[in-house]
Structure formats: structure tokens, C-alpha cells
Amino acid sequence: MTTLHAYLFVAVVLFGIGLCGLMLRRSLIAMLISLELMLGAASLNVVALTSLSGASSSVGQVVALILIGVAAAEAAIALSLFVAIQRRAHSIDVEDLSELKG
């Protein structure tokens, strides 16, 4: 197992934990946390692959920085949406938010 594979293994484990949390948890905030874990695993993959294999490593850093920026914008929007949903529905449990269920 090379050093690159160690990083990729950590990324796979983080992605799996995030996926499990996304399916398991019912609070919207906990689901957002799981989503951010999966995004972190993806950016770790990008940085590790560009640093330890082939391409120029500053490209990977730029991609990871843009990923962090997009994730921050997404978190800001999502959290304000959660507050708005809580005001309307008095719950942020996804199983209570079933108005559109047929």
C-alpha cells in the first residue's frame, strides 16, 4: 500500500461514513453535516491525486479551494433554509416535512 493509497483509503472511509449518515439521520442539520463530510472526502481525493500522481499539484489546490468556497455558500443557504423551514413547519425532521407526499 503506497502513500497515495493511504490517502485514498481515508477518503473512501470518510465518504462511506458520510453516505451512511445521510441515509440514517433525519435531522436536516445532521444530513448537512454528512454531506459536508462527503465533500471533504472528495477534496481530499483531488488534492492527494494531484500531489502524489502525475499532474501539477497547485491545480489540485485551486480545485479544492473552489470546492471549499462552493461548500461554504451551500452551507449558508442550507442553514438559512433550515431556519425558515423551522419557522413554517415547527420542525426540521425530514419525516415531518411531508406536505408534498401523495
Next chain:
Amino acid sequence: MNATGLVLGLAAALAIVGALLAVGLRNILHNILGFALSQVGLAGLFLTLGSDFLAVVLILVYVGAVAIAMVYAVMLSHPMDVAPVPRSRLKTAGAAVLALVVAAALWLLVRGAAFPPPSGPLEVLAGVTGHRLVSDYVLAFELISVLLVIAMIGAVMVARSFHGHRARTVGSAPAAAGAPAADPGVGAGEAAR
């Protein structure tokens, strides 16, 4: 080399343990603390890859901003006195098995792939990254700043508009407030036809 390996192992353990805490614990505040721990571990991993600037940005953004914003959202929205209903064991096992299968498939894919060796020695400087950010990737850089401004304004609008809506309905009778709001919409729709 050995020191790097030690730091790598420590950071990887921190990231994975933090992620497990972020997903496994039932208290949402503990989840957020585990998430922050996991991001610190991830920053350590970036540090071992020579990306010191990225590690600092990760800690600043995730531990400093996103985790705090999550705590605020919890305080504004989560009923802390209500204990969460435990998930059924079947659903827990199903989610764990499905995540395990996906992770195992990804790992087999990664192990089977042939990655080319690095073209040169690992030398990443924050200056090189910064220079690329304002020369080759300047469009993406500017778009990110536009996106962040839009997200900030959007977050304020979303969080405020519902507040205004509630204040209006609380001010007058809820049924009376709902009926006039529906009527102009219907009238406008018929006028358009």
C-alpha cells in the same frame, strides 16, 4: 519520512473518529463538534500533502465559520428538550450495509486503478497556488466571489422573508390574511387568459 507517516496516521485517525462522532452520536451539538474534529483531521492530512495554505483555509472556513453557523442554526431551530426517537434497527443496519457496499466498491475501484507516478518532487507553495488563482483560474476565482455574495444575500432574504410573512399573519387574523393573498393571484391568472 517517519515523522510524516506519524502525522499522517494521527490526522487520518482524527478525521475518521471525528466523522464517526459526527454521524453516530444522537445529540446534534455533539455531532457538530465531531464534524469540527473531523475537519481538523482533514486539515492535518492536507498539511502532510504540503498544502499548508489549504489546511489553514479549511480550518478557518469549516471550524471557524460553518460549524459556528450550524450551532446558530441549531439554537434557532432545534428543540433541545425533545429527545430524538431512536431509529429502527432494520433501517440502521440497512443504511450501514449500503454505505459499506458503496465504500467497498469504491475501494476496489481505487485499488485496481493504475496511477502514474508523480512527475516531480512534491513542492507546493502557497505563492504558486495564489498566482495560478489570479492568472489561469481568475474566472473561477471571480465567480466564486460572486457566488458567495449571492449566497449571503440569499441567506438573509430567505431567513427574513418568512419572518415578515409570519409577522403579517400574526398581526391580522390568519384566515383573513390568507384569503386576500389568494384572490389577486386568481384574478391576475384570469385576466391573463
